[in-house]
Amino acid sequence: MLIPAVRSIATYVGVSLYVLIVAPPGMLLAILFGWKDVLYVLGHVGVRLGLALSGIRVRVAGAQNVPHDRAAVFCSNHQSNVDPPILFDALHPRMHILYKAEIDAIPILARSFRLGGFIPIDRRNKEAALRAIETGAASIRTGNSFLIFPEGTRSRTADLLPFKKGAGRARRHAQGQFDHPAGHRQHPRGGTDRNGRARARESRRVDHKDSSADRGPARRGSDIDSKRVPERPSK
Template structure:
């Protein structure tokens, strides 16, 4: 596809998604908040994500769904290499995922309200006491049966190589005694070049590994758990793209 067609496709994607957010969003948000209909909020979110990915030509394939243990709460732990990773995983994992997110995003009134209602947990990485309180809040949510998605690198890797894993999500999983699902996502880096708003069609690969249990672990086991999960994510990345194995797309 030529650069001109890709640019036109990007413009159409932005316009349609903004219309969805501007028209469907407020109406749906008002209804979900009025009736405390959390499932409706997630349906709106999945609808918007599906629309954006489809219009932009971003396709994904998933391997390892059989490892996910039914409706039990888990912590999905993924590497992070591109801006498209969060929406792809939100759609691919297809759960009512809760997320640990940067506390500064909570300053935006509408976004903060939506995140609070959706059960997302803000983390202030500059204040240890507040960060630990957020982790405890996340652990309570896990005990209540809610699954979380975390990006333990804390930021995107520019090279595709794993960065150092931060500890918060692992402490949360240990406190709640829920398994961690290692996830490897690849292929999204080509979607948006650095400094460009153009979204290019790409094929994203998502690999889910076998659950790593935390039952019986204590905070003293935290570093060993982090290393074990990191090693498994590296192994999944080394297996390469799911698109090369002939799996069916979404």
């Protein structure tokens, strides 16, 4: 237990220092020259730094299913705090994310996220959440790919939780433009085990016209396989 604890501390300290050092100049370049790509490059480097410090090894399967010629909405299960950074790094070089508004309590991260096109969603405020979804749909129509977690929170077991309505609402708001440029949605599946191994798997694409995509895992077993690598495998 000592080594994982040391790795966790090293990761938090290392990533925090990295953000404090590189985020201000990165944001300045983005504001002055519109170089938003700088923030994405720094973000990917930061994720890989965190994974290296924590000893997490990532294996990606099904990368051929990721569309590179159009925008997409990537819908993932959510079982660990490492899900967002791993998928951000593995799926798309300019991935946008709908993230929980609580992260805005960290000002430097909040400012970086906003400049990068990330959108906070306040799950406690229905009206604000709807506005965030509409903003995300508008961004999708301009060609940006998004990562969302339809369960709305982390699952404490290996089973998918019921989907929140936001994912389906985002699809309906954006579907007028889904054929061009955003025609598909992905369902990555991931998780980490006690040996520090992470798996990200992209399943088959679901067309935006398939309304069954809004119904959640109970009616969509063929689209999302609920079998995932648990954080703590049973003995």
